[in-house]
Amino acid sequence: MTEAATTATTWMIVPAHSVVEFAVTHMMFTTAKGRFQDFSGTIGFDEQNVENSSVEVTIRTDSINTNTDARGAHLRTTDFFDVSGETRWTFEK
Numbered sequence: 001m002t003e004a005a006t007t008a009t010t011w012m013i014v015p016a017h018s019v020v021e022f023a024v025t026h027m028m029f030t031t032a033k034g035r036f037q038d039f040s041g042t043i044g045f046d047e048q049n050v051e052n053s054s055v056e057v058t059i060r061t062d063s064i065n066t067n068t069d070a071r072g073a074h075l076r077t078t079d080f081f082d083v084s085g086e087t088r089w090t091f092e093k
Contacts, residue, residue, distance in 0.1 A: 007047035013057065015039060020059055032071065038063035055093045062087040 021035040041057035062083040066072045076083040 008052070009045050009047070011043045011045075013039070013041040013043065020057075032066065032068075034064055034066040034072070034075070036060065036063050037065055056090070057092075058088055058090045060087055061089060 015038075018039075019035060020039045021033065023031050023033045026032040036059045038060035039057060041055065044054040046052040061081040062076060064072055064075055064081065066075065075081055078084075081087075
């Protein structure tokens with residue numbers, strides 16, 4: 001019995017070549033944007049069985065940058081990201 005050769009590939013998410021950002025409508029006429037500066041992760045792609053592919057991303061919530069000091073400070077509070085506690089979000093599939 002022979003085993004099929006694996007076709008899985010894993011990529012590192014490199015912050016220098018990637019962006020974790022968001023945009024939300026504010027007051028129905030403008031868009032507020034922000035980015036997380038500190039994140040890491042991997043993407044695993046199984047060419048022969050895509051359902052076995054995976055993604056794992058960790059984001060430091062205290063690394064948020066909105067280019068607006070007051071907005072960034074508000075997003076760091078318990079109203080949103082509560083960076084006084086755990087500052088890492090991890091997403092996996």
